[in-house]
Amino acid sequence: MNAGMPHYANYTREYFMPPEPCFDWVKKDYIDHAPNWCSVDLRDGNQALVVPMSLDEKIDFFRMLVSIGFKEIEIGFPAASETEFELARTLIEQDMIPEDVTIQVLTQAREHIIKKTFEALEGCKTPVIVHVYNSTSVAQREQVFHKDKEQIKNIAVTGAKLLKELTESEGHDNYRFEYSPESFTGTEPEYALEVCNAVLDVWKPTPARKAIINLPVTVEMSLPHVYASQVEYISKNLKYRDAVEVSLHPHNDRGTGVACAELGVLAGADRIEGTLFGNGERTGNVDLVTLAMNLFSHGVDPKLDFSNLPSVVELFERVTRMEVNPRSPYSGQLVFAAFSGSHQDAIAKGLKYREEKSPEYWSTPYLPIDPADVGRCYENDVIRINSQSGKGGIGYILEKNYGYVLPPKLREELSYTSKDASDHAHKELSPAEVNEIFHETFVNNETTLKLLDFHFTRDSENKAFKAFLTVKTGGEEQDAVGNGNGRLDAVCNALSKLGIRAHIATYSEHALETGSDSRAAAYVGIDDEDGAIIWGVGEHHDIITASILGLISAVNRQMS
Numbered sequence: 316m317n318a319g320m321p322h323y324a325n326y327t328r329e330y331f332m333p334p335e336p337c338f339d340w341v342k343k344d345y346i347d348h349a350p351n352w353c354s355v356d357l358r359d360g361n362q363a364l365v366v367p368m369s370l371d372e373k374i375d376f377f378r379m380l381v382s383i384g385f386k387e388i389e390i391g392f393p394a395a396s397e398t399e400f401e402l403a404r405t406l407i408e409q410d411m412i413p414e415d416v417t418i419q420v421l422t423q424a425r426e427h428i429i430k431k432t433f434e435a436l437e438g439c440k441t442p443v444i445v446h447v448y449n450s451t452s453v454a455q456r457e458q459v460f461h462k463d464k465e466q467i468k469n470i471a472v473t474g475a476k477l478l479k480e481l482t483e484s485e486g487h488d489n490y491r492f493e494y495s496p497e498s499f500t501g502t503e504p505e506y507a508l509e510v511c512n513a514v515l516d517v518w519k520p521t522p523a524r525k526a527i528i529n530l531p532v533t534v535e536m537s538l539p540h541v542y543a544s545q546v547e548y549i550s551k552n553l554k555y556r557d558a559v560e561v562s563l564h565p566h567n568d569r570g571t572g573v574a575c576a577e578l579g580v581l582a583g584a585d586r587i588e589g590t591l592f593g594n595g596e597r598t599g600n601v602d603l604v605t606l607a608m609n610l611f612s613h614g615v616d617p618k619l620d621f622s623n624l625p626s627v628v629e630l631f632e633r634v635t636r637m638e639v640n641p642r643s644p645y646s647g648q649l650v651f652a653a654f655s656g657s658h659q660d661a662i663a664k665g666l667k668y669r670e671e672k673s674p675e676y677w678s679t680p681y682l683p684i685d686p687a688d689v690g691r692c693y694e695n696d697v698i699r700i701n702s703q704s705g706k707g708g709i710g711y712i713l714e715k716n717y718g719y720v721l722p723p724k725l726r727e728e729l730s731y732t733s734k735d736a737s738d739h740a741h742k743e744l745s746p747a748e749v750n751e752i753f754h755e756t757f758v759n760n761e762t763t764l765k766l767l768d769f770h771f772t773r774d775s776e777n778k779a780f781k782a783f784l785t786v787k788t789g790g791e792e793q794d795a796v797g798n799g800n801g802r803l804d805a806v807c808n809a810l811s812k813l814g815i816r817a818h819i820a821t822y823s824e825h826a827l828e829t830g831s832d833s834r835a836a837a838y839v840g841i842d843d844e845d846g847a848i849i850w851g852v853g854e855h856h857d858i859i860t861a862s863i864l865g866l867i868s869a870v871n872r873q874m875s
Contacts, residue, residue: 424474
């Protein structure tokens with residue numbers, strides 16, 4: 316071992332596998348319905364902020380959560396601070412809680428805290444979840460509370476009894492109960508089960524008024540499959556199972572909070588508590604946006620609406636003073652962005668295939684979901700141009716933003732020009748900058764040879780064209796006449812009379828808009844003496860003029 320290296324031997328595994336095999340979750344390959352969601356942004360999320368949200372900001376956040384579709388929202392720990400108490404009173408007294416939304420409040424299993432919590436809820440007519448907890452892990456029992464298992468269980472049972480007594484004595488038939496063995500991941504599963512069942516024996520829940528047993532990953536300690544096995548063990552062995560919602564509350568200390576949540580649902584969980592974008596203590600809570608959109612990407616209705624995700628990001632960043640990571644799944648600014656040429660080409664072809672074939676299911680290379688489904692646009696969010704980009708991306712940008720359908724070889728040449736510009740500037744190019752490079756390099760180029768006037772006549776017998784040109788070159792106006800089978804052929808022959816070689820190798824054209832006054836683009840490739848193709852583009856309301864300007868542009872690029 317190198318000197319100064321951390322001593323990994325100082326760390327040990329502090330989690331426990333269930334006392335019996337619990338691997339039924341392995342047999343499932345997808346989640347077929349959304350769990351019940353509970354946002355804890357206003358509690359776990361808020362307490363993790365450097366500058367906690369103000370009352371007005373919390374209300375803005377609450378309203379956003381309601382608009383997204385959350386039916387259960389933890390509004391805080393009313394006994395913990397005056398601000399959290401005030402939020403509960405404001406929401407209740409100003410009748411801000413929709414009838415179909417359940418607010419949740421958090422309390423420790425301590426008498427004075429529970430009573431303060433009930434004061435905060437006075438007069439609430441909408442459904443309420445009172446969430447009580449106490450720590451049960453080996454580390455907490457030994458190091459913090461200095462209590463044995465029976466004493467720790469007694470804390471939970473005493474708190475559960477007080478919740479029930481206060482609810483019944485005050486006639487709160489709209490209250491439900493939730494219990495969390497905090498630090499569940501460091502607790503022996505059979506002991507956690509014992510405590511949870513003891514609490515349930517106090518509450519005696521029914522299918523009509525279910526209790527919630529919440530199994531928090533207070534600190535992530537194990538691989539996700541261990542947590543799934545622990546959840547399955549509890550789910551299978553809880554008393555009153557048909558009257559209990561098994562809930563998960565994963566944190567992200569090992570970076571696998573999403574995996575823990577998904578495997579936990581496969582293992583029997585009914586409900587998940589988390590936050591938008593994973594905000595929370597330490598490395599954060601589980602990201603509910605990612606979980607919901609993962610379901611969405613498998614064709615499962617997540618029961619949450621993130622169709623305008625950029626607006627959700629905007630409000631979140633404004634009131635939390637945090638930034639959503641640009642690579643955060645689904646919500647980050649760059650998660651749909653393709654800079655690589657090969658990726659851009661595949662995406663552009665995939666989108667074109669979808670447009671032409673209209674397949675029933677979304678299946679596009681490198682895009683797990685349609686960016687439009689979360690309020691993102693292809694033109695600004697998907698194909699992005701920098702020094703790594705390719706011809707497919709360049710072509711896509713110009714076609715979708717400006718209507719140009721470049722021939723493949725012209726796209727390739729423009730891609731080199733654009734990549735070079737990006738490389739030298741050390742920055743990404745916007746669509747407008749790509750269009751500017753395209754025009755400066757290829758479109759209506761009259762740097763040396765300038766078209767002043769032209770007209771045609773046509774022989775009635777052999778149908779040949781005669782072109783009459785007036786051009787300016789070297790500061791002098793010159794006239795030239797040329798014959799040809801077509802108009803551009805005649806123009807080429809007229810230019811040859813001035814000593815200018817112009818042999819057309821390839822040509823295409825299209826309208827840029829619809830209507831009688833629409834512009835047209837003509838793409839002209841001429842070959843030089845070495846056989847290389849030199850491109851010019853003409854743009855004009857008249858297609859014949861656009862064609863000649865395209866030829867002149869190619870000639871000027873050849874002469875430069």
